[in-house]
Amino acid sequence: MxxxxxxxxxxxxxxxxxxxxxxxxxxxxxxxLSLYGADVMVVSRTQNGWDEIRQVVEKNGQRVGFFQQDVTAPGAADQIIAATLKEFDHFDILVNNAGVIIRNDVLDYKDEDWQKVIDINLNATYYLSHAAAKVLTKQKHGKIINIGSMLSYRAGKYIFPYTASKHAVLGLTRAYADALAKDNVQVNGLAPGYISTDMTKALQEDPVRGPEIAAHIPSGDWGVPADLMGPMIFLASHASDYVTGVMVPVDGGYLLR
Structure with missing residues (x-):
């Protein structure tokens, strides 16, 4: 820039x-992304939430497309890119957000659960980044944004594949950033901290873990989803054209302790 x-x-x-x-x-x-002017292709395994997010994007004055696809299916990455190009003629930004977490005790962890988490969190991120890079490098601009986690940096004794996958996403982000920089494609990550959502409500209300987590955050407060939106826009926009290969923690200082 x-x-x-x-x-x-x-x-x-x-x-x-x-x-x-x-x-x-x-x-x-x-x-x-739509609030700041981008059209969006939403990719998901089911159609849950499509009507709601369509209303949001269109209210922001942008177009939205939908592609129902299991990101772990063979050939999924190429199909997603092809569907996007058919719908919009081009794309500039890839956000690898799809993910899953499965908890279990160390001695009871199932091989099939390990494979499922690695396939979604890591392998799908790799394959879609690879397919996207073939387009972005030709047009000599673009952004790939991978969603990491506090577990990109820390351990998780009940979520082994999740921890392994999110550590690997950090490494993958750095490797792709190095490889694609010459073609003006920036690859970065966003690492949400403990964010208050419906999915984390039980953890927040846990009488032991809830207070432990809050005490570990310097501000003492869990984040809210809106806290992630500004960093996402920064990484997706020209404002970050000289930023590549980093994972931005949005954690209220959780990693400081």
């Missing part, structure tokens, strides 16, 4: 792909 101005954060005229973009934190990424 040669100059900084009010348009540096604008995504007008750009197209973003968001896996898992209709539910959970993904719907907030989709909302933020």
């Amino acid at each position: 040669s100059d900084f101005n009010r348009d540096s954060f604008s995504l007008k005229g750009q197209v973003a792909i968001v896996t898992g973009g209709a539910r959970g934190l993904g719907k907030f990424y989709t909302t933020a």
Whole structure:
């Protein structure tokens, strides 16, 4: 970026792909991207949340497309890219958000659960990044944003594949950033801290873990989904054109302790 101005954060005229973009934190990424001017292709395994997110994106004045696809299926990455190009003619931003977490005790952890988590959290991220890179490098611009976690940095004694996959996503982000920098494609990550959502409500209300987590956060407060939207726009926009290979923690300082 040669100059900084009010348009540096604008995504007008750009197209973003968001896996898992209709539910959970993904719907907030989709909302933020459309609010700043991007059209969005939402990719998800089911159609849950499609009507709601369509209304949000269209209210923001943008187009939204939908592609129902299991990101772990053979050939899924190429199909997602092809569907996006058919719908929008181009794309500029890929957000690898789809993910899963399965908890169990160390001695009881099942091989099939390990494989499921690795396939969704790591392998799908790799294959879709690979397919996207073939397009983004030709057009000599683009952004890949991988969703990490506090478990990209810390251990998780009941979520072994999740921890392994999110550590690996950090490494994958760095490797892709190095490889694609020459083609003006920036690859970064976003690592949400403990964010208050319906999925984390039980953890917040846990009489032991809830207070433990809050006490570990310097501010003492869990985050809210809106806290992730600004960093997402920064990483997706021209404002971050000289930023690549980093995982941005949005954690209220959790990792400081």
